[in-house]
Amino acid sequence: MPAERLLPTTEAEDLLALVREISRDELAPHAADAEEHARFPREKFRLLGKSGLLGLPYPEEFGGGAQPYEVYLQALEEIASAWMSVGVGLSVHVMSSYALATFGTQEQKQRWLPDILDGDLLGGYALSESHAGSDAGALSTRAVRTGEQYVVNGTKAWITHAGVADFYTLMARTQDSGSKGISCLLAPGHVEGLDAAPAERKMGLTGSVTAQLRFEDVRVDADRLIGEEGDGLKIALSALDSGRLGIAACAVGLAQAALDEAVAYAKHRTQFGRAIIDFQGLEFLLADMAAAVESARATYLAAARRRDRGLPFTRQAAIAKLVCTDAAMKVTTDAVQVLGGAGYTRDFPVERYMREAKVLQIFEGTNQIQRVVIGRELRR
Numbered sequence: 001m002p003a004e005r006l007l008p009t010t011e012a013e014d015l016l017a018l019v020r021e022i023s024r025d026e027l028a029p030h031a032a033d034a035e036e037h038a039r040f041p042r043e044k045f046r047l048l049g050k051s052g053l054l055g056l057p058y059p060e061e062f063g064g065g066a067q068p069y070e071v072y073l074q075a076l077e078e079i080a081s082a083w084m085s086v087g088v089g090l091s092v093h094v095m096s097s098y099a100l101a102t103f104g105t106q107e108q109k110q111r112w113l114p115d116i117l118d119g120d121l122l123g124g125y126a127l128s129e130s131h132a133g134s135d136a137g138a139l140s141t142r143a144v145r146t147g148e149q150y151v152v153n154g155t156k157a158w159i160t161h162a163g164v165a166d167f168y169t170l171m172a173r174t175q176d177s178g179s180k181g182i183s184c185l186l187a188p189g190h191v192e193g194l195d196a197a198p199a200e201r202k203m204g205l206t207g208s209v210t211a212q213l214r215f216e217d218v219r220v221d222a223d224r225l226i227g228e229e230g231d232g233l234k235i236a237l238s239a240l241d242s243g244r245l246g247i248a249a250c251a252v253g254l255a256q257a258a259l260d261e262a263v264a265y266a267k268h269r270t271q272f273g274r275a276i277i278d279f280q281g282l283e284f285l286l287a288d289m290a291a292a293v294e295s296a297r298a299t300y301l302a303a304a305r306r307r308d309r310g311l312p313f314t315r316q317a318a319i320a321k322l323v324c325t326d327a328a329m330k331v332t333t334d335a336v337q338v339l340g341g342a343g344y345t346r347d348f349p350v351e352r353y354m355r356e357a358k359v360l361q362i363f364e365g366t367n368q369i370q371r372v373v374i375g376r377e378l379r380r
Helices: 010-036 042-050 069-082 084-103 106-117 232-268 280-308 314-344 350-360 367-379
Strands: 123-126 142-146 149-160 167-173 182-188 194-196 210-221
Touching: 010 042, 010 069, 010 084, 042 084, 069 084, 069 232, 069 280, 084 106, 084 123, 084 149, 084 167, 084 182, 084 232, 123 149, 142 167, 149 167, 149 182, 167 232, 182 210, 182 232, 232 280, 232 314, 232 350, 280 314, 314 350, 314 367
Parallel strands: 123 167
Antiparallel strands: 142 149, 149 210, 167 182, 194 210
């Protein structure tokens, strides 16, 4: 059953009703088959774009929905509850659009942002490298200025939408000065010298393409530099604050889907002449799952409201990502337990939910890194 929502406007209520309809009719019926066969659902992102959902938190001037983050995240939660790969993909696209929308010049935004927000283009976020995951400042992919272009060489790792994205928000080294030598480029997705390795063979989110991204003398026009040279790490970390809220919302959507499946099963499964939901041991387990979902949702919404008010939210975003993804892992594991042997089979979706939950504790900064962020914020 859909979770109750507290939305700020009638427009937001209508928007969420549309999202629920799309999730129910266009996403949920196709999720299991696509995940089983590792099919990337590119057409679903085009549908989201044409429905106005790829640019919800961005200005109407450029084709966005001009919705507060509080509303965008609740829409994202609904999509993730229907199909996690699509929810994560939407979150990545919105985060990939952030640098241009927030740090780009007016001319840059007018030139590229409308196509990015209307569904014709899909984004990727190219920050991580095999030796520079949590330590983003150690990245080695290099962009050398040559006339009116940058020549990019290097390999990015664990890139969502690698090889299928139409653009990448790319962090590359332009100077040998540590974290201060990193710059941000809006790199085209289909250009000579840019190649994706075979997709990673993952535990979950198999409908989402994740792979290494290799740059070999890739030429990127200098007018695609976002901000100034050396601003890249600042832009990357700012984007991650908002991106972590996206992953938190996805985690709550996944946990809600697992809870709904567990409750439905417990109402219909009988033992000793009674529905198993009537046994207190199971009733208490389901109650704890419901409490975890509601608490996690409140955490990401509180952080989103700070963001919407223009208040600092780095610590709150890290807390939301930590709390929500840990909750998703716990709730999906408990959902498998509620279903017993059936939950361990692929005849029910909870085993897939459990596999999908694990990566949420890893990407957009591991949950150990979230604790580092929170601790640093407390020391300030």
